[in-house]
Amino acid sequence: MDILLKEILEINSVSSDESRMASFLLDLILKRRSSWKVSPQIYSGEEFHDNILLVFGNPKTAAFAHMDTVGFSVRYENQLVPIGGPEIGDGAWLQGTDLVGPIRCKAHEKDGNVFHDFPRGIQRGTMLSFEQQIKADNEFIEAAYLDNRLGMYAMIRLCETLTDGIIVFSTYEEHGGGSMPFLTRFIFENWGIRQALVADVTWITEGVHFNKGAVISMRDSFIPRKKFLDSILELAEASGVPYQLEVEAYGGSDGREIQMSPYPVDWCFIGVAEENPHTPQEKASLKDVEDLIKLYQYLMRNL
The missing domain is CATH 2.40.30.40 (Peptidase M42, domain 2)
Structure with missing residues (x-):
């Protein structure tokens, strides 16, 4: 298991109390950005509360991962x-x-x-x-707060190769949202962003399984615009990266607030499936995490 994933799993970051995680991320970004393919502009500080935005090159697409936990x-x-x-x-x-x-x-x-x-x-x-107790082998990881440390981890890894795009580490997702309206407004008004991907965690179900790749959600309690979803599915197929499709009636993510915003921004949830959500024993496949990173790298280059 990557030491970075272990480090972010051990930082407490309950909704409304994300400042320690934000400080850790900022320190990490400042230390690592010189080794990334493109060094991003960083937007953070009190005017952004504990949210962090990284702007790479000439962005067309934003990827979101929430920092908070239950x-x-x-x-x-x-x-x-x-x-x-x-x-x-x-x-x-x-x-x-x-x-x-x-x-x-x-x-x-x-x-x-x-x-x-x-x-x-x-x-x-x-x-x-x-209380955090991490168990990992070559195939699986079990811990508290894989939701959404896995999405965060994938986005940090994405930073290494991203040339054009925006990565947003958001707050409050687990408890009613709240940060997404001004974040959506900021990226739309400053860069004209009209498409967004949400890196989060979903569930293992009768139709979604371990070691079958990243999960592209065709719908949960909200439904992304089909034209945008079709373009993602076409690219996902062309990428050669394993993925699986999810159709659910319940659940949600930061995509809900993007859809409810007054801005014409398309969105789609693309994440990792886990067992035992919102418990101390959440379980996910490390292979699925790696497939998620590869899929985001391809989509952010080609969307």
């Missing part, structure tokens, strides 16, 4: 309020820090609510995330 907010009487849609199953270890000190506790459900078992009260509003 988690919990501490309420009262040991209760936890979900951030996004975390799944604790029979219980899950959580971690975090408040002003008193570090926290490690277990979550459990009771009467439809979630509680922690930490022996002292945790300060209200403290954010807790799944």
Whole structure:
């Protein structure tokens, strides 16, 4: 497993608290950009909150990957309020820090609510995330937050060879969105971007399997414009990179907010399938991740 993937898996980045991840990414970009084929313009800072935009050459297409994860907010009487849609199953270890000190506790459900078992009260509003335990071999990786660390990792790898395009690391995707409207406006008004790809994670289902390649979603709860989707499928076929097609009635991504924006920007979700979504044991194929990177490299050159 690439050490870079391990590093980003170990950084907490619950929705609304992405600043540590943003700082890590900026430092990484500044260190590595001189070795990339094209050194991008970087847009970040307080006016962009914790979002990061990298602009390479003369862009026609933008690729998005969200930086945030699911988690919990501490309420009262040991209760936890979900951030996004975390799944604790029979219980899950959580971690975090408040002003008193570090926290490690277990979550459990009771009467439809979630509680922690930490022996002292945790300060209200403290954010807790799944304790990270990474398991990897030559074929699979299992960890918390593969959603969307795998999309982030693919986009960082894409930076190495990209000559023309925009890569956006976005925030808040897991909990209602919020950053995409101004990001879509910014790239449309400054570069006339009218097509976007969303690098995220989807599910293993009866029609989507491990080791069958990247997943091109023909629809989830939202539907990309067929003309744009057809052009992607034609290029994907020409690329020779393994891929599989997904058709679902539920779920969503940053593509939802692109479609709901007032700007004529086409979009398509292209990601990696995993088992056990939003749990501490998300599982994905490393081969599928590599196919995703290759497919993005081809599409960003040819769209």
